[in-house]
Amino acid sequence: MEEHIDLFKKILTKIDDKVDYADIRAGKGNNTSIIMKDNQIQEINTGLSTVARIRVLNNGAWGFASTNDFSKLEEISEKAIKISNSLTGD
Numbered sequence: 001m002e003e004h005i006d007l008f009k010k011i012l013t014k015i016d017d018k019v020d021y022a023d024i025r026a027g028k029g030n031n032t033s034i035i036m037k038d039n040q041i042q043e044i045n046t047g048l049s050t051v052a053r054i055r056v057l058n059n060g061a062w063g064f065a066s067t068n069d070f071s072k073l074e075e076i077s078e079k080a081i082k083i084s085n086s087l088t089g090d
Contacts, residue, residue, distance in 0.1 A: 004026060004052070004070055007070065007073060008024045008026070008052075008073075011024065011054070011073055011074055011077050012024060014074070014077075015056065015077050015078075015081060018056075018058070018081055019056040019057060019058045019081060019084065020057050020058050020059070021055075021056065021057040022054065022055065022056045022057070022077075022080075023054070023055050024052060024053070024054050024073070025052070025053045025054075025055075026050070026051065026052040026053070026070075027050070027051060028048060028049070028050045028051075029048070029049060029051075030046065030047070030048055030049075031046065031047060031048075031049050032044070032045070032046045033045045033046075049068055050068060050070075051066055051067070051068050052066065052067055052068075052070055052073055052076075053065070053066040054066070054073070054076055054077050054080050055080065056077070056080045056081055056084050057084065058081065058084040058085060058088060059084075059088040060088065061084045061085075061087035061088045062084060062087075063079075063080035063081055063082065063083035063084030063085070063087070064080055064083065065077070065079040065080040065083070
């Protein structure tokens with residue numbers, strides 16, 4: 001994740017004047033998904049995923065978005081802001 005710190009700082013600086021608070025969290029983890037149909041397991045998948053999540057607080061309302069594509073981090077930051085604003089009527 002260290003290689004993305006400059007990107008995280010850039011995004012947070014860009015949205016600083018649009019929100020009261022923002023943070024970005026990133027991590028890697030194992031995941032397992034199980035698909036069932038009619039009580040029968042159809043598919044099991046496991047893998048390693050890397051995810052970035054952004055939270056924003058604006059006028060008392062939280063907005064949240066996440067992605068596994070770090071090139072979309074700026075896009076999801078705007079999505080989180082829109083979610084927050086939709087809850088406050090801004």
